[in-house]
């Protein structure tokens with residue numbers, strides 16, 4: 001928007017638009033990457049960690065609306081990225097902010113959020129009424145849309161509407177092949193500490209964990225390494241024989257994007273084989289949904305999903321409430337759980353299922369993100385619970 005010195009405000013040039021599949025056009029100002037992207041629009045209520053959110057591979061094919069107004073204040077760097085492959089731009093395809101991005105003020109900032117978004121290829125908008133958009137999502141569910149940024153403010157609106165309306169949506173999409181590892185690799189990096197940054201696992205590993213990568217976040221692997229685990233990351237296409245050949249003390253099922261029912265078609269049989277061998281298994285988010293599907297339960301699309309870092313969840317095994325990080329658009333249908341799966345965690349926001357444990361196998365999983373990044377660390381205990389499970393299994 002430019003100010004006409006003599007006459008007050010000139011007509012603003014809207015350099016960005018969000019075009020919903022239903023035909024509504026929401027105008028704003030573009031920033032970050034120039035171009036357009038199609039995806040499902042969700043809202044995230046986290047107050048911090050915008051880089052980690054946008055680079056979480058679970059956000060593939062999604063456009064994230066930030067409800068918090070101050071996004072960009074701490075700038076951006078090359079470190080706070082959650083994709084394992086730093087060069088690959090997995091994660092959200094678009095971002096929506098209420099306010100313009102200001103100059104960064106943080107000792108870890110290497111660049112501005114605006115420049116980082118451009119480099120990362122994330123098409124973004126500001127000047128959007130994010131409250132109204134969030135209310136729309138709350139009422140109608142997460143819409144499919146095209147987000148577009150043109151510095152000249154030139155948009156072919158009918159074409160954008162057609163693209164948004166023609167996009168099939170995440171329901172029914174297996175997005176894991178677009179983000180997960182293609183080859184096996186080892187992981188030893190440990191969490192960030194003030195003064196020394198990211199570390200490396202020292203000493204001999206107590207347990208060998210094979211992590212199945214459906215789109216894993218770095219901080220999950222770091223926390224496993226921090227618990228003294230040797231971590232071998234295996235592609236989502238690994239067979240149960242491939243995994244068993246690595247002689248794991250435990251298997252971890254990662255988070256990831258897309259419709260769990262689709263990924264479950266090939267992932268669930270692998271997990272069933274591992275459970276049959278009584279190998280300790282721990283799953284997070286998509287991994288939780290895979291565990292549920294492996295024992296015969298069902299998943300369903302949620303209307304608004306859960307995306308934020310302030311969700312209350314109750315752990316029935318201890319009676320404690322934890323404030324957690326969430327990022328999911330599908331949920332496990334509690335009523336479809338078989339007899340040998342008990343519900344261990346539940347969302348106190350909408351009562352949806354947030355965790356299960358098997359009664360006849362050393363296996364459990366949670367819908368939320370205990371690794372946080374970003375978010376509160378209340379749920380870190382789950383990594384210890386997994387280690388204790390492996391300890392017990394080894395001693396037996």
Ligand SMILES: NC(=O)CC[C@H](N)C(=O)O
Pocket residue numbers: 058254255256257258259260284285286287327328329330331
């Ligand atoms: N963070 C995740 O693993 C998300 C799982 C799944 N794609 C969902 O949206 O529910």
